[in-house]
Amino acid sequence: MKSAAGLSFALASHSAHASNVKSSINGSSDQFNLDEVYSRWGTDSAKWDLQLRRFPGRKITAAMGIADMxxxxxxxxxxxxxxxxxxxxxxxxxxxxxxxxxxQNWTLLRYGEEIQRDQILGATGVLPGLLSAIRAFCPPQSKVLLHAPAYTQLYVTIKAASCIPVESPLKKESDGYRIDFEDLERQLSNDTKAFLLCNPHNPTGNCWSREDLETLVSMCARNGTVVLSDEIHCDFIAQGQHFTPIFSLESEFAERNAVSFNSATKSFNLSAFKTGYIYARNKKLLDKIVASGHSQVVNTLGVVASRAAYEEGGDWLDAVVSYIDQNMRYLENYLATNAPLIKFKRPEGTYLAWLDFSGWMEKIGATQLAASENKNKDKDAPKIHAGDIMERILVEEAGVQLDRGYRFGAGGENFLRMNVGTSRVLLKKALDNITNATRAS
Ligand SMILES: Cc1ncc(COP(=O)(O)O)c(C=O)c1O
Known part of the structure; x- marks a missing residue:
């Protein structure tokens, strides 16, 4: 427990921090030169170099898939x-x-949440932490519920723990995505030992409200289902929106029955360092995770980088978050004006834009093109989806690589995900290229 003096110091720095936020929002991109187009080619970057391996001989101007900046x-x-x-x-x-x-200091300063040392476990990342937790709480072949669409690797992680991912589809309404609580109620069953929540949600960008979270946590608790809350995108919140950590709920269920997974690596772009942490108010849950064979040892440079990020990187992050907010607004205006075939609603959180390509995919007959390619393929070869065709056209005609939505499960088939964690100069170039490609198609 922090001492009262420690707490008041932290709160005092919190207000100091709030004024930093303000000043860095004013002078953000100049202070850190975020407009610079910083080449990552030839660095074994998964976002950039992998795409040249996937599309050999193609000119890729903007790799905007994998979620790093x-x-x-x-x-x-x-x-x-x-x-x-x-x-x-x-x-x-x-x-x-x-x-x-x-x-502990970051969580207190940014989110007003006090966590104690023995409520934290180290982890080599959010996904390895989730894997350990699923192994700890869910017997092989039991079900793990998650919202769909969802980040591809969440499905992969559930399967890696020998469990079965079960989708509770989000409801798509005219103003965005909502949790379908009736579906959730139907799907929670005796063999559902965990719900894997993503907040802010990748790929839709939803920041789940306090009310949403309270309902979800209490429904899960009644069923004896642990809530595993992946909060890795929590520092990227659009202006006017709000992130609610699962532990800020004043609910006995959240105290007893939830585990959070987080990392400085998304916020500060340190994914290569494989560093993260897990926290839970209920120590018994952490003990179970440790007993499942979870490794808490984080690599040294990851520790050094994450600690420096949380201790001294706040201004940089504020500048980046504000810049991303402006990128999202730029993208929204740009598409509405120049490429209305692509539909987009600005997300509440994350730096990921979930773009509805149905209009364009229909125009080019992507489903039919995929079907005819599948006809000529060996029956064991991976099936081509309409989203593969759309991705390929974007690479070939626009030099822009986006992530295929069908890989995010139900409801993602007609979407592609664009990562705007990049220079606005590059974003503009990518959008100009995409617009020219829509006009030519
Ligand atoms: C929702 C979500 N969880 C987890 C991860 C990966 O976390 P880590 O690299 O810490 O395993 C990502 C990366 O994109 C993500 O979007």
Missing amino acids: DFRTAPAITHALANRIKHDNWGYMLMPESYYESI
């Missing part, structure tokens, strides 16, 4: 890493308490 990292992170590298020894390391303290 193209900006140079926060100066404080580079500085901390450079300092650590001066010490030429990479033997086994202890996990420093300062790593956990940086997580």
Whole structure:
């Protein structure tokens, strides 16, 4: 438990922090030069270099799929890493308490949530943490519920734990996606031991409201289902929107029956470092995760980078979040004016734009094209989807690579996901290319 003095210090810094947010919002992109187009080619980048392997010989101007960002990292992170590298020894390391303290301070300053040291486990990422938790709570062949569409790797992780992903489709309404609580009620059963929640939701960008979360958590608790809340996108919240951490609920169910998964790696673009953490108010849940064989040891440079990010990277992150907000607005205006075939509603959170391509896919007959390609294929070859055709056309005609929505499960078939965590100069170029391609198609 933090002492009262510690808490008031933290709250005082919180207000100081709030004024930092303001000032960095004013001078954001200049301060960190976020408009710079920073080439990542030839660095084994999954977002960039993998696409050339998938589409050999093609000119890719903008890789806008995999969820990382193209900006140079926060100066404080580079500085901390450079300092650590001066010490030429990479033997086994202890996990420093300062790593956990940086997580506690960040959570308190940003979200007003006090978490105690023994409520945190280290993890080599959010997905490895989720894998351990599913193994801990869900017997093989039991069901894990999740909203659909959902981030592809959530399905993969559930299957890797020998469990069965069961989709509870989100309701698509004219103003966005909603949780279908009637469906949830129907689907919760004796062999559903976990609900895998994503908040903010990848790919729709929903920030689930307090009321949504309370209803979901209490429905799950009544069924004896643990809520595993993946909150990795929580620092990317659009202006005027609000993120509610599962532990800010004043609900006994959330205290007893929920586990959160998070990391500095999404917010600060440190995915290569494989670092994250798990927290739960109920220590018994954490004990079960540890007993499932969960590894808490995080790599040294990941610790150094994450700690520097949480301790000193706040201004950089505020500038980036504000820049992304402007990218989303730019994208919205641009598409409405120049490429109305592509429908888009700005997300409440994340840097991911979930674009409805149905109009364009219908225009080019993507479903029929996919069917005719499948006819000529070996029966064991992977099936071509309409989304594969759309992705390929975008690469070939526009030099832009987006993620295929069908890979996000039910409801994703006619969508592609665009990552706007990049320079607006590149975003504009990509949109100009896409617009020219829509006109030519
Ligand atoms: C919702 C969500 N969870 C988890 C991850 C990956 O987390 P990690 O790299 O920490 O395993 C991502 C990455 O895109 C994500 O979008």
